[in-house]
Amino acid sequence: MNGQGYNNYFNSDRELSSFIIGIHMADSKAKAAEVLDWADLSEEYFIEGFPDLAKKVRDLPDGPTPSV
Structure with missing residues (x-):
C-alpha cells in the first residue's frame, strides 16, 4: 500500500x-491498539499501509508509563 490505500479505507480526511493524531498521541502499545480498534484496522493493514506510524508504535512501551 505504501500509504496510498488509506483513502479507500477512511471515509474522510477528518477520519484519517x-x-x-491518535497514533501520535499514544504513549503505549496498548493505547495504539485502542486507536486501531476504534478505526477497525487490523495490525497487518496498519503495518502495510502506515509503515512510518508502525515504526513509531513499535518503539512505544507495552503498557502505560507510570506517573511520577
Missing part, C-alpha cells in the same frame, strides 16, 4: 487525521 483523527486516526493519525
Whole structure:
C-alpha cells in the first residue's frame, strides 16, 4: 500500500487525521491498539499501509508509563 490505500479505507480526511493524531498521541502499545480498534484496522493493514506510524508504535512501551 505504501500509504496510498488509506483513502479507500477512511471515509474522510477528518477520519484519517483523527486516526493519525491518535497514533501520535499514544504513549503505549496498548493505547495504539485502542486507536486501531476504534478505526477497525487490523495490525497487518496498519503495518502495510502506515509503515512510518508502525515504526513509531513499535518503539512505544507495552503498557502505560507510570506517573511520577
